[in-house]
Amino acid sequence: MNSFEAIKTIGERLTQRSIYAEHQIYDVRIDSAALASSDDVAMLRHNQHQVLLRAYQSRYVLLPTMTPVGSIVEQLHRHYDPQEIAALERLRPSLEAELIEPWVTMARCSAPSIDLTDYIERLVVELRTQAQTPFVAYLRGCHHHEHHYRNFLIQSSADLLAEASASALGIVGEFGAPQSALFRILIDEFGYGVHERKHSVLYRAVMRDFGLCSEYNAYWPLFDTVTLELHNTIHYLFQNPRNFFMQIGFLLFAETAYQHSTRDHWHYLREFYPKVDARYFAEHAHIDLHHTRIVIDEVIAPLLKTYGEEVGREIMVGAELTKRSFDAAAAHLLAVSRAFDAAVIAKQAIYASPDNASLDTALPEVASLGSAITPAMATLIDNPKARIRVGGLGWITKAHAFTSFPEGTIGRLTETEE
Numbered sequence: 035m036n037s038f039e040a041i042k043t044i045g046e047r048l049t050q051r052s053i054y055a056e057h058q059i060y061d062v063r064i065d066s067a068a069l070a071s072s073d074d075v076a077m078l079r080h081n082q083h084q085v086l087l088r089a090y091q092s093r094y095v096l097l098p099t100m101t102p103v104g105s106i107v108e109q110l111h112r113h114y115d116p117q118e119i120a121a122l123e124r125l126r127p128s129l130e131a132e133l134i135e136p137w138v139t140m141a142r143c144s145a146p147s148i149d150l151t152d153y154i155e156r157l158v159v160e161l162r163t164q165a166q167t168p169f170v171a172y173l174r175g176c177h178h179h180e181h182h183y184r185n186f187l188i189q190s191s192a193d194l195l196a197e198a199s200a201s202a203l204g205i206v207g208e209f210g211a212p213q214s215a216l217f218r219i220l221i222d223e224f225g226y227g228v229h230e231r232k233h234s235v236l237y238r239a240v241m242r243d244f245g246l247c248s249e250y251n252a253y254w255p256l257f258d259t260v261t262l263e264l265h266n267t268i269h270y271l272f273q274n275p276r277n278f279f280m281q282i283g284f285l286l287f288a289e290t291a292y293q294h295s296t297r298d299h300w301h302y303l304r305e306f307y308p309k310v311d312a313r314y315f316a317e318h319a320h321i322d323l324h325h326t327r328i329v330i331d332e333v334i335a336p337l338l339k340t341y342g343e344e345v346g347r348e349i350m351v352g353a354e355l356t357k358r359s360f361d362a363a364a365a366h367l368l369a370v371s372r373a374f375d376a377a378v379i380a381k382q383a384i385y386a387s388p389d390n391a392s393l394d395t396a397l398p399e400v401a402s403l404g405s406a407i408t409p410a411m412a413t414l415i416d417n418p419k420a421r422i423r424v425g426g427l428g429w430i431t432k433a434h435a436f437t438s439f440p441e442g443t444i445g446r447l448t449e450t451e452e
C-alpha cells in the first residue's frame with residue numbers, strides 16, 4: 035500500500051498541487067523525486083512521514099503573514115480542496131499503522147503495571163530532579179554552539195511554529211469538566227487571547243533573533259525523519275479521538291518535561307545570548323508548572339473517578355509513547371550535532387547558516403533546495419563537487435563524511451559553484 039510506487043504517485047500529486055502556491059505555507063511538496071533514483075528504505079520512510087505531515091497539516095487553518103500576489107480566497111480553496119485532502123486521508127490510516135502504531139504497541143508493553151497515581155508521583159519527581167538537558171550541556175561545551183542552536187530551532191519549528199494546534203484539535207466535542215480544564219491550558223498556549231503572547235509568536239521571535247526565517251513550513255526541506263516522527267506522533271494522538279486518554283498522557287508528560295527543558299534553554303540563552311528574545315522559554319518554565327497541576331488535578335483525577343483504572347492504563351501508555359518520542363528526537367539532535375562537529379574537525383564540513391533569501395518570496399526552486407539524501411545514499415556519491423547541507427548546521431564538503439551520520443538524518447545534495 036505505502037510502497038515506493040504509492041508514495042511516488044502521491045508525491046507527484048502534491049508537487050502539482052504546489053505549482054500554484056504563492057507562499058511557502060501552501061507548499062505541500064515532499065521528497066518523492068529522491069525515490070525515483072533510489073530504493074533506499076530510509077528515504078522511503080522519510081517520504082512516508084512527509085505524506086503524513088501533509089495529511090495532518092491539511093486539517094487546520096494556515097494563512098500567509100504577507101499579502102499574496104493573487105487572490106487569497108483562490109489560494110485557500112485550492113489548498114484545502116476536499117478531493118486533495120481526501121487523497122491524503124486515504125493513505126493516512128495505513129501510514130499511521132506502519133509509522134506510529136508500532137511505537138504505541140511498545141509503549142503498551144513498557145508502561146509499568148502500577149497505579150496511575152504512583153506513576154504520576156514517580157514521573158513528576160524524575161522529571162523535576164533530572165540533570166541538565168543533555169543538548170544544553172553540549173552547547174555549553176561547544177565552540178560553535180550558535181549553529182547547533184539554529185538547527186535545534188529549525189527542527190523544533192515543525193511543531194512549535196503552530197504550537198498547540200494539535201492539542202486544539204483534541205478539545206472540540208463534549209466531555210464534561212476535564213474539557214473546560216483542558217481549554218484553560220489551551221487558552222494559555224494561545225497567549226490568553228493576546229496575540230503577542232501566543233506561544234508560537236514567542237517562538238518566532240527566537241528564530242528571528244538567530245537570523246532564521248520564522249514562517250511556518252518554510253524549513254520543511256531541512257527536517258530530519260526523526261523530527262517528522264515526533265510531529266506526526268503528536269498529531270496522530272490528537273487527530274484521532276479514539277486516542278483521547280493517550281492525549282491526556284501526552285499532556286501529562288509534555289507539560290512536566292517542558293518545565294525543566296525550557297528552564298535550561300532560558301538559562302543558556304540568558305548567559306550566551308542576552309539580547310535574544312527568550313520569553314518563549316521563560317514563559318514555559320513558569321506556566322507549565324500550572325499546566326501539569328491542571329492536568330493532574332482537574333483532568334486526570336475526575337477521569338479516573340468516573341471511568342476507573344482502565345483509563346489510567348491508557349494515560350500511562352500515552353505518557354510512555356510521548357517519552358519515547360521526545361527522547362528519540364533529543365538523542366538524534368545531539369547525535370547529529372556530534373557527527374557534524376566531528377566532520378568539521380576532520381575538515382570535511384563547514385558551519386554555515388541556511389540561505390534564507392530563497393524563503394523570502396514564493397516557493398524555492400527544487401534546484402536551490404538540493405535533492406534529499408540519506409546517509410546510506412551518500413555512499414554512492416563520487417562527485418568531488420558534491421556538497422550536502424545538514425539542517426541548520428552547515429555543509430558537508432566531502433560527501434562520504436555524511437555516511438556516518440545517524441539514521442534519520444536528511445541532507446540536501448547540491449554542487450559547489452567553483
Ligand SMILES: [Fe+2]
Binds near residue numbers: 197223233318
Ligand atoms: Fe506552550
Ligand SMILES: [Fe+2]
Binds near residue numbers: 223289321322325
Ligand atoms: Fe503548556
